[in-house]
Structures are given as structure tokens and as C-alpha cells.
Amino acid sequence: MTNSWETIIGLEVHAQLSTESKIFCGCSTRFGDEPNANTCPVCLGLPGALPVLNRRVVELGARAALALGLQIKERSIFARKNYFYPDLPKGYQISQYDQPFSAQGVLEIMTADRDEAGHAHEWKPMIVNITRLHLEEDAGKNVHEGLPDVDRFSYIDLNRAGIPLAEIVTEPDFRSSWQAYDYVNHVRRALQWVGASEADMEKGNLRCEANVSVRRKGDTTYGTKVELKNLNSVRFMQKAIEFEVDRHIRTLEEGGRLVQETRLWDERLSETRPMRSKEEAHDYRYFPEPDLPPLVVTSDFVEQVRKSLPELPGPRAKRFSEQYGLSYADASQMTAERSLADYYEAAVVASGGNARGAANWIRSELLRELENAGLTADKSPVPAAELGALVRMIDEGRISGKQGKEVLIEMFASGKQAATIVEEKGMVQVSDKAEIDRVIDEVMAASPNQLQQYRSGKEALFGFFVGQVMTASKGKANPKVVNERLKEKLKS
Ligand SMILES: [Zn+2]
Numbered sequence: 001m002t003n004s005w006e007t008i009i010g011l012e013v014h015a016q017l018s019t020e021s022k023i024f025c026g027c028s029t030r031f032g033d034e035p036n037a038n039t040c041p042v043c044l045g046l047p048g049a050l051p052v053l054n055r056r057v058v059e060l061g062a063r064a065a066l067a068l069g070l071q072i073k074e075r076s077i078f079a080r081k082n083y084f085y086p087d088l089p090k091g092y093q094i095s096q097y098d099q100p101f102s103a104q105g106v107l108e109i110m111t112a113d114r115d116e117a118g119h120a121h122e123w124k125p126m127i128v129n130i131t132r133l134h135l136e137e138d139a140g141k142n143v144h145e146g147l148p149d150v151d152r153f154s155y156i157d158l159n160r161a162g163i164p165l166a167e168i169v170t171e172p173d174f175r176s177s178w179q180a181y182d183y184v185n186h187v188r189r190a191l192q193w194v195g196a197s198e199a200d201m202e203k204g205n206l207r208c209e210a211n212v213s214v215r216r217k218g219d220t221t222y223g224t225k226v227e228l229k230n231l232n233s234v235r236f237m238q239k240a241i242e243f244e245v246d247r248h249i250r251t252l253e254e255g256g257r258l259v260q261e262t263r264l265w266d267e268r269l270s271e272t273r274p275m276r277s278k279e280e281a282h283d284y285r286y287f288p289e290p291d292l293p294p295l296v297v298t299s300d301f302v303e304q305v306r307k308s309l310p311e312l313p314g315p316r317a318k319r320f321s322e323q324y325g326l327s328y329a330d331a332s333q334m335t336a337e338r339s340l341a342d343y344y345e346a347a348v349v350a351s352g353g354n355a356r357g358a359a360n361w362i363r364s365e366l367l368r369e370l371e372n373a374g375l376t377a378d379k380s381p382v383p384a385a386e387l388g389a390l391v392r393m394i395d396e397g398r399i400s401g402k403q404g405k406e407v408l409i410e411m412f413a414s415g416k417q418a419a420t421i422v423e424e425k426g427m428v429q430v431s432d433k434a435e436i437d438r439v440i441d442e443v444m445a446a447s448p449n450q451l452q453q454y455r456s457g458k459e460a461l462f463g464f465f466v467g468q469v470m471t472a473s474k475g476k477a478n479p480k481v482v483n484e485r486l487k488e489k490l491k492s
Contacts, residue, residue: 006217007245008225009174009210013187015166015197016138016205017060022162023137024051024094024292029164031203035143035157043137043162045090050291053078057135057164058297061101062305064166064196065133067312068187070105072302076134078289086156087140095136095167097286101295105130108314110332111182123328128183129171135295138163166197172211172222177241184208184234186314193313193338201233208234212241214248223248224258228272230265240265243272316341324348324355333367334359339378343387350388357391365405369412382411390418397478403427431478436469436485439477443468444489454490465490 019029025042041049065072079097107128112120140158147155168187174180188206191197199206213225226244231237244263251258263272311319313335320331320341334344340362347358366387370380377384390411394404399422410421422428430436443465444451454461469482 004217005214005245005249006219007175007177007241008172008213008215008222009177009180009241010172011170011174011180011183011211012209013168013184014138014207015064015168015187015191015199017057017064017135017164017166018195018197019054019056019060019164021054021056023054023057023135023164024162027162033159035155036159038159039161044158045092051094051289053292053295054164058295059305060164060196061133061135061166062297062302063194063309064168064191065102065105066302066306066309067190067194067196068105068130068133068168069107070102070130070133072102072297073099074297074299075099076101076295076297078135078292078295079286080289081136081284081286083284085139086154087142087158088161089140089156089158093137093139094289094292095286096134099294100132100134101297102134103132105133107186109183109186110314110317110328111179113176114178123332126179126182128173131169131171133166133168136165136167137161138165172213177238177245180210180241181234181238184237188234189313189336194309207231208237210237210241212244212248214245214252223252224260226258226260226272227262228265229262229275232265232267236265236267239270240272243270247272310338313338313341320344324359326356326359330356330359330363333363337376339376343377343380343384346384347388347391350385351391352388352395354391354395357395358388361387361391361404361408365408366412369409373412381413381415382408386411386418393418393422397429397431398422399427399429400475400479402475403429428476429478430473430476431481433481433485436473436477436481437489439469439472440465440482440485440489443472451490462486462490 021027022029022043025040027038027040027043030038042051062072076096077099078094080092081095081097082092084091107130108125109128110123111126112123114120138160140156140161143155143157144150170183174183188199188201191199191206197205201207208231210228210231211225212228213223215221215223226248228237228240228244231240248258262275264275265272317328317331317335320326320334321328324331326334335341344358344362347362348355351358366380366382370377387408390404390407393399394401399407407418407421407427410416411418414421447465447468450461450464454465465486466479466482469486470477470479
């Protein structure tokens with residue numbers, strides 16, 4: 001029954017642009033300062049105070065827009081969005097309305113369905129149409145916790161009022177919660193990548209809202225939509241959408257009716273609930289902000305910004321697949337962050353060009369250590385050149401892969417070079433056939449019963465001999481040579 005329905009999702013992302021000062025005044029954007037310490041007549045909206053646009057906001061807005069495939073408009077208009085709310089005492093928010101900073105974005109992302117356990121299968125490209133990216137100021141914050149008499153009073157912190165935001169709105173292009181999930185992750189990475197935003201949902205500098213509806217497959221009109229808010233992580237957003245889709249289908253199949261409303265995700269109860277209805281249905285009465293001239297952005301400026309952008313994550317992942325022969329999953333992991341992609345490429349060079357080897361070592365060993373230490377690749381105690389050197393030593397058979405793991409952990413802890421640790425520990429891999437043959441002879445002489453069983457057909461004992469030889473050589477024997485020589489010698 002349920003698969004006769006189609007899900008329709010559109011997304012709005014608010015990203016805080018990484019400026020030092022606010023969008024229309026010189027107040028600091030620092031997080032965690034004393035409440036109301038970073039305010040002035042402009043961001044408080046006191047009568048007579050005049051806003052002046054921060055140039056850095058335009059630069060970062062342009063970086064964000066270009067990273068998401070949007071066209072930057074030569075001329076855009078700031079507008080007043082009128083509403084009263086305690087965290088917005090001046091009675092309006094300066095935003096953009098019918099003439100936004102940028103529009104008509106075409107963004108390719110990669111997306112995949114997930115199984116029950118959340119594992120992705122078969123990544124496929126998807127085109128997302130981005131309606132607009134516009135610039136606006138944030139409102140303040142009501143504080144209901146941690147202060148005296150909070151049962152009777154609400155407190156207002158206006159440090160956030162006037163913090164620059166980019167609002168990014170898509171067309172209703174998504175057909176599943178996982179597509180929405182992959183899109184928001186793509187946006188988050190792209191904004192971090194070009195330095196436009198820290199895009200950290202935990203700090204609240206990336207927030208998202210989802211518009212969700214369902215319709216019978218084949219229908220051309222949209223069903224009743226619900227707006228989801230209070231989505232504090234990408235995973236919560238995905239879960240909230242999933243919950244809503246189920247609720248919509250169930251309601252409609254039971255002959256019920258849906259109401260257009262705003263709903264909040266409650267993570268504790270794993271469900272959405274309606275927001276009090278008087279908090280919505282605004283008529284914002286937008287009009288052009290009389291205190292700000294139109295924002296004019298020249299094509300020279302846009303070109304300058306474009307040239308200053310690094311190679312973007314999508315194209316870079318594609319290049320990693322083609323140039324280095326990585327699977328999509330590996331290429332995407334190596335481009336999860338810009339610092340990691342840089343690290344990876346430097347390691348490939350230092351390893352003498354072993355692109356897959358470098359990717360394997362980063363994925364299976366280095367990332368775990370970095371994660372445990374809470375570090376990103378650019379802060380790794382093991383520099384890329386040294387990881388490359390380690391991969392090379394293993395390739396050249398100087399140490400075994402097993403020894404390599406031990407060396408890497410030691411490098412991570414001590415910051416020493418791979419070669420130094422190998423020497424200090426007396427790690428040498430033995431690849432010399434004569435020497436390995438000698439060990440094999442000893443092992444065979446010490447295990448006559450197993451040898452007889454093996455030769456009479458019990459081939460499973462091969463592993464036993466490999467283990468014995470590795471132990472006898474104290475792990476120094478080259479496993480590849482051991483295998484070859486054992487096959488040869490056990491026969492006769
Ligand atoms: Zn201010």
C-alpha cells in the first residue's frame with residue numbers, strides 16, 4: 001500500500017557566515033560571550049541608528065553561492081521582514097525578498113538509499129535545483145534556562161541579533177529522507193570547504209527546516225505540506241521526515257485530513273508535534289529597507305571570488321576516482337574535509353604513488369587515531385609525508401603490514417619519524433628465501449604429525465604452518481614469501 005505514495009521534500013538551510021563582526025555593525029560575532037555584551041544601537045534597532053553592510057558578508061556569501069552552483073545577481077535588495085517577537089525587539093528583520101543575492105542554482109550531489117542498519121548502497125548522482133541563496137541578519141535568543149526565576153521570567157540575549165546568515169532554499173526536489181540527508185551533508189561540507197561557514201549544527205551555526213508532503217504516485221498537484229523545525233542534527237532531520245511521511249500516509253489511508261502547520265521534532269519521544277498555531281501564519285509585509293542602498297556586485301568581483309575558490313569537493317572526489325582508481329566510497333571519504341583531501345594527496349606523493357595504499361592506511365588506521373584524539377587531518381601528529389614514507393616501507397617489503405600498524409600508532413603518540421621507530425624497535429622484515437627456508441625446515445621438523453596429516457590431504461593445516469613460521473620468526477618474516485615457500489616445501 002505504502003509504495004503507491006510519493007514523498008515530496010523541499011529544504012531551507014540557514015548557515016552562519018564566518019565573519020568577525022556582524023552584518024550591519026561592528027559588534028563581535030564571538031560565541032559564548034556574556035549575554036548582550038556584543039550589542040550596539042544598530043543591532044538593537046534603536047531609533048536613528050543606521051546599518052552599514054559588512055563587505056566580508058558579501059565575499060563569504062559569494063563563496064557559498066558559487067560553491068553551490070548558484071548565479072550571483074548583479075543587483076539585490078535588502079528588505080524588512082516585519083514581525084514582532086521578544087527576540088526581535090526592533091520589530092523587523094533585515095533580509096532579502098523578491099530580489100535575492102543569488103538564484104537558480106544547479107547542484108550535483110551523490111545520494112544513496114540506506115538499509116535498516118543505515119548502510120548506504122549504490123551511490124548515484126542527483127541534481128538539486130536551488131531556488132535562491134539570500135543574505136540576512138539573525139534574531140536574538142530567548143533564554144529559559146539557568147537564570148534566576150526562569151519559571152516566571154524569560155530572558156533575552158541579543159548577542160546573536162545581527163549575525164550574518166545565508167538562507168539557502170531548494171525546490172521540492174527530494175523524494176526521500178535520505179536524499180535530504182545527503183543534500184544537507186553536501187551543503188555543510190561545501191560551506192566549510194570554501195571557508196564560508198563553520199556549518200556546525202551543534203553550535204547552531206547551521207540550521208535546517210524541511211517542507212514535507214506526500215501524494216499518490218502519478219498525481220501532479222502537491223499534497224498538504226508540513227514545515228518541520230527544531231532539527232538539531234542532520235540525522236534528526238532525516239528521522240523527523242521519516243516520521244512525518246509515515247504519519248501523512250497513515251492519516252490519508254485512514255481517510256483522515258492533514259492540516260498545513262509547523263511541527264517540531266522531539267528527539268526524546270522520537271516524534272513531531274504541532275507548534276502552537278498562533279506562532280505562525282505571519283504576514284510579513286516585506287518592503288525595501290530604506291536605510292540600505294541596493295547591493296551591487298560586479299562581474300569582476302564574482303570572477304575574483306571564483307578564482308580564489310579551491311577545487312570543490314564534488315569535482316575533487318570525481319578526480320580522485322579517475323586519477324587514483326579509488327572507489328566512490330573511498331574517494332568520498334578522502335574528500336570528507338578539505339584538510340583530509342590535501343593530506344591524502346601529499347601522502348600519495350610521499351608514498352611513491354601508491355594511491356590505494358595511502359587511502360587504505362588513512363581509512364583503516366589514521367582516521368581512527370584522529371577521531372580518538374579529536375583531531376582533523378591538518379592537525380595530525382603524523383604528517384602526510386611520514387604516512388607516505390610508512391606506506392612506501394611496507395610496499396618495499398622493509399617491514400610487514402602488521403609492523404606498520406604498530407609503527408603508525410607509535411608515530412601518532414610520539415611524533416617520531418617512521419624510519420626512526422623502525423630502527424629503534426629493530427623491526428626488519430625478512431624476505432630472504434634462504435633464511436625463511438631455514439625457519440620452515442625447523443617448523444616442519446618440530447611438527448612431524450601435522451606434516452604427515454597435511455601430506456595425506458588435510459590441507460586446512462596450511463594455516464597452522466604459516467602461523468608457526470611467523471611465530472618462529474617473531475613476526476619478521478614476509479608473509480608473502482612465507483606462503484610461497486611453504487607451498488613449495490610442504491609438497492615434497
Ligand atoms: Zn551591533
